[in-house]
Amino acid sequence: xxxxxxxxxxxxxxxLVPAIIQDHRDGEVLMVAWMNRDSLLDTLRTGKTHFWSRSxxxxxxxxxxxxxxxxxRSVYFDCDRDVLLFKVExxxxxxxxxxxxxxxxxEATGEGPRETAAPVFDPAKVYKR
Amino acid sequence: xxxxxxxxxxxxxxxLVPAIIQDHRDGEVLMVAWMNRDSLLDTLRTGKTHFWSRSxxxxxxxxxxxxxxxxxRSVYFDCDRDVLLFKVExxxxxxxxxxxxxxxxxEATGEGPRETAAPVFDPAKVYKR
Numbered sequence: 001x002x003x004x005x006x007x008x009x010x011x012x013x014x015x016l017v018p019a020i021i022q023d024h025r026d027g028e029v030l031m032v033a034w035m036n037r038d039s040l041l042d043t044l045r046t047g048k049t050h051f052w053s054r055s056x057x058x059x060x061x062x063x064x065x066x067x068x069x070x071x072x073r074s075v076y077f078d079c080d081r082d083v084l085l086f087k088v089e090x091x092x093x094x095x096x097x098x099x100x101x102x103x104x105x106x107e108a109t110g111e112g113p114r115e116t117a118a119p120v121f122d123p124a125k126v127y128k129r
Numbered sequence: 130x131x132x133x134x135x136x137x138x139x140x141x142x143x144x145l146v147p148a149i150i151q152d153h154r155d156g157e158v159l160m161v162a163w164m165n166r167d168s169l170l171d172t173l174r175t176g177k178t179h180f181w182s183r184s185x186x187x188x189x190x191x192x193x194x195x196x197x198x199x200x201x202r203s204v205y206f207d208c209d210r211d212v213l214l215f216k217v218e219x220x221x222x223x224x225x226x227x228x229x230x231x232x233x234x235x236e237a238t239g240e241g242p243r244e245t246a247a248p249v250f251d252p253a254k255v256y257k258r
Contacts, residue, residue, distance in 0.1 A: 001239045002238075002239065002240055002241040004241065005237050005241060005242050018147050018161065018212075020149060020158060020161065022156075022158060026156065027151075027155065027156025027157065027158075028156065029149060029151060029156075029158070029214055031207070032147065032149065032207065032212045044237075074236055074238075075236065075237040075238075076233040076234075076235060076236050076237065076245075077233070077235055077237060077242075078160070078161065078232040078233050078235075079225055079226070079227050079229070079232045079234070079235075080232070083147075083161045083232075083233075085158055085233045096208055097208065098208050100208070103207040103208045103209070103212075104205040104206070104207050104212075104214045105205075105208070106205060106206055106207075106208075107203055107204065107205050108134050108173075108204040108205065108206060109131075109203075109204075110130045110131065111131055112131040112133070112134065113134050113206075116205075
């Protein structure tokens, strides 16, 4: 696999780029997380999304605890080479730790925020911590 | 319009959040740019996307020069309240300053990067600078 393009990316001062995760079937944006060079290379090597957690200061593979891994179908970078986009197959049908399919389940309407979707799993039964 | 939710967002240390811009019709991710509190409020007030340019250190309205403004159809924030998602009508059919419909016109394939779409306008005829 040619990964030379990774060195052409513009990582931020913390060595990170945002990664948009999109359902490969219908284009729904499932989540956004951050990758550094190593988590991106792990993602390309394994075909499953890996990230760097800014809040926890550690690597994580999406689904490592819940089983809801993301199988990468295609990878894109933007014209400025500072944002990544992954089209994935979302195992388990839900990407969000709240149990929702997408992390973007709250719409900010003119009358205020409202949830646009119900959870598809119970986080208390999936996450043991 | 209720904009109280804006104060619940988690802006980064520079006062910014990433904003994903998605075509409201087919879900294609058109671009990602950054908003601070003021550019977000301008976006909500006018119904057209406004951003903060990190590289130029200034506010800009998408399409202010090209005419390719983005009419906001709906607004979402994620479970962590640190990423915004806008579904828009892209006037002029193209969001990218290169003339492509989407900024994500380069796929990183196993054999290396390849362009997946041709430009829909000639930037030299649209941008005078």
